Amino acid sequence: MNNYQPISDRRPTPKGGLSGSESIIERIFFHHRPLVILLMLVATVFFGYQASSIKPEASFDKMIPASHPYIANYIQHKDDMAGLGNAIRISVENTQGDIFDKGFQETLQKIHDEVFYIPGVDRAKLMSIWASGVRWSEVTEDGLTGGPVISDTYDGSAAELEKLKTNILKSGRIGSLVANDFRSAIIYAPLMDFNPETGELIDYQQFSSQLEELIRDKYENDSIKIHITGFAKVVGDLIDGASQVAIFFAVALAITLVLLYLYSRCLRSSIIPLMCSVIAVIWQLGLLKTLGYGLDPYSMLVPFLVFAIGVSHGVQIINAIAHESARGSSKELAARLAFRSLYIPGIIALISDGVGFATLMVIDIAVIQDLAVAASIGVAVIILTNLILLPILMSYAGVSRTSVKKQQQIEEHGKHPIWNLLSSFTQRPRAAVMIILALGLVGLGLYQSQGLKVGDLDAGAPELRPDSRYNLDNAFINQNYSTSTDIFVIMVQTAKDMCSDYHTLDVVDQLQWRLQQLPGVQSANSMVNVAKQAMTGYNEGNVKWMALNRNQALLNQASITAPRGSFNADCSLMPVFVYLNDHKAETLASVVQETEAFAAQYNSDAITIKLAAGNAGIEAATNIVIEKAQYEMLIWVYSVVGFLCLLTFRSIRTVACILLPLALTSLLCQALMARLGIGVKVATLPVIALGVGIGVDYGIYIYSKLETYLKAGQSLQQAYFNTLKTTGKAVAFTGLTLGIGVGTWYWSPIKFQADMGILLTFMFVWNMIGALVFLPALASFLIKRSPVTEQQPLKSSTEQREQQVREVSHA
Known part of the structure; x- marks a missing residue:
């Protein structure tokens, strides 16, 4: 009771x-x-209707600290550089041979064209060996000569494929657009912040789905394998x-x-x-x-x-x-x-x-x-x-x-x-x-x-499992290319038409040498590398001449052969590309520390070294x-x-x-x-x-x-x-x-x-x-x-x- x-x-x-x-x-x-x-029931119905239309979304700009000086520098010079923020890489691999195959090249061309027409891709900056802006150059008895890597006469014949191989060797794109073992090639696609067809921000889930449907599902088979990396793909996989x-x-x-x-x-x-x-x-x-x-x-x-x-x-x-x-x-x-x-x-x-x-x-x-x-x-x-x-x-x-x-x-x-x-x-x-x-x-x-x-x-995208398809694709690119997917970009600003000045190039050369001594740095590349290669070419290929010449006229002539993205339109900005083994915290910290110390020593009224662009530079900020x-x-x-x-x-x-x-x-x-x-x-x-x-x-x-x-x-x-x-x-x-x-x-x-x-x-x-x-x-x-x-x-x-x-x- x-x-x-x-x-x-x-x-x-x-x-x-x-x-x-x-x-x-x-x-x-x-x-x-x-x-x-009753009121709460009505509110639940209303908010339920609203919630039904909410969808996952992501923005590259929202992932970065917009007011940090590094990001401010990146945004200031964003239009002067070839998509060094948000971009994707598509590596097309020939599993049964090398890239010098008629069938493979036809597939690579089709994929290049498919990517070109995906909404949101910055088409003017799209790069692959099939892009007209990717060129080769050499010094002959008659002077400098060059042309697109894929020539106008290309027809897939054995002679043209051999010519393609020669052009690639002359282009300096081995390790960046072409794998070191010649078994795969990359299509590099910078992305815009919005879809030009709708004016809205890029829907990364839809963009990632398009990459799967139009590229991987359509072209991957027993002889062709597709590897895709980039922020858009990571976000797409997370949303999926x-x-x-x-x-x-x-x-x-x-x-x-x-x-x-x-x-x-x-x-x-x-x-x-x-x-x-x-x-x-x-x-x-x-x-x-x-x-x-x-x-x-x-x-x-x-x-x-x-x-x-x-x-x-x-x-x-x-x-x-x-x-x-x-x-x-x-x-x-x-x-x-x-x-x-x-x-x-x-x-x-x-x-x-x-x-x-x-x-x-x-x-x-x-x-x-x-x-x-x-x-x-x-x-x-x-x-x-x-x-x-x-x-x-x-x-x-x-x-x-x-x-x-x-x-x-x-x-x-x-x-x-x-x-x-x-x-x-x-x-x-x-x-x-x-x-x-x-x-x-x-x-x-x-x-x-x-x-x-x-x-x-961890290397790759830590948000995903190490054995996820994305991280396996990222590992493939890092293993087969000299230029990794982790790019740290340093911006060297000068007065107008002074980016090829000897003093500027000499400072950048010293900066590159110091960075290349750091653990975790694969290589560094800039207009300096192009100028040195040109100097060698002007002197019958003798490696003793692979250095900067104090003759400014020769330097100017050598610098104009630099590929797109090596300097801006008025030659007042030169990016230095630092390729890293990974984007781990200690790797980024060492690059930042070395660059800031170097900038404190060499910055002047004539030259300003700024950090940072590239996915690794943004990650460092x-x-x-x-x-x-x-x-x-x-x-x-x-x-x-x-x-x-x-x-x-x-x-x-x-x-x-x-x-x-x-x-x-x-x-x-x-x-x-x-x-x-x-x-x-x-x-x-x-x-x-x-x-x-x-x-x-x-x-x-x-x-x-x-x-x-x-x-x-x-x-x-x-x-x-x-x-x-x-x-x-x-x-x-x-x-x-x-x-x-x-x-x-x-x-x-x-x-x-x-x-x-x-x-x-x-x-x-x-x-x-x-x-x-x-x-x-x-x-x-x-x-x-x-x-x-x-x-x-x-x-x-x-x-x-x-x-x-x-x-x-x-x-």
């Missing part, structure tokens, strides 16, 4: 009861429940993998549903929180579309984070409703009491999340700023869907009798081995052990995080911005979250109890990244901020409930024991459930998602451990307590219940 007196049976008087003191917000929403549900993200999202949702049912023993208490969290995701996507945002590959995981945060808050509400229902409250009253007790800590936690995510805006990379907007919008809508809609729906549905009975058994059971153990950490001897353990983890984290690198740590921003971001995140917690609890000691466990998790996450070889880059930088945003919820909920019991006169151990039975139990469940859900991402074919799964699982679980273990240990030393209350025995569940009823009745 239940000995609980139903709260709903007691009609509180206007002077001191629930009705007389309920908040304005509670009255607004719970006195108009049907209207609130979005379906995999959706599958793992569904798996995580199913796991959460099953575990939530096992936790609550109530199907409707399991479905409604998940439904509200999914509604939050729908609202988020719909709002993004309405505000003109898209969903790029690096923010595709944000909807799941919104879902996870929604589940976290939803579990707290369901737990509170079950708690009140077990004490005899009706469906509506239980929901209202749960709303009353949780909406303030819930809103504070969500505001902390949103503002914390918004601090990512300090990073001057558009794709991260868009992610910050997406995450902040998602957190904002959770206030409506999970803090308001969820308790209103539960006021109609209620929890099942099985769930109520289970909760009553928990309430009546005064002992629980796990909660007793965790509550014992509030005793100072055990708390001291926990703090010493935490300090040991801090030392371990600091030691391990020393190996944390900024930028990519991005690494520099991220290295600075990672600490700036953490300072902002913790400052903002700490300030909000201070406004809420009005205690620096409380702020320390909440934030220090989060800081430990952030440090250990950096150590884990260093241990697993995950670099800090555009894709991973936001994870730490997102982890802090999610983890602060745990601390705020636990401390809010703990503070309630402490103000009721309970000892710290007693108050924390009661906190664990309610809020703490929900925090433990949420951390483990979400950790298991994202842990399944480890098996994703997209390495980016797998890395995120590992890091998020770690942060979900460790934030939970920090809130349950280290927070009470800190509280035992930081929270002031009287010796008398510390020695009081734990109150019985009946006494606790009566005390809490009085608190609600007289609030």
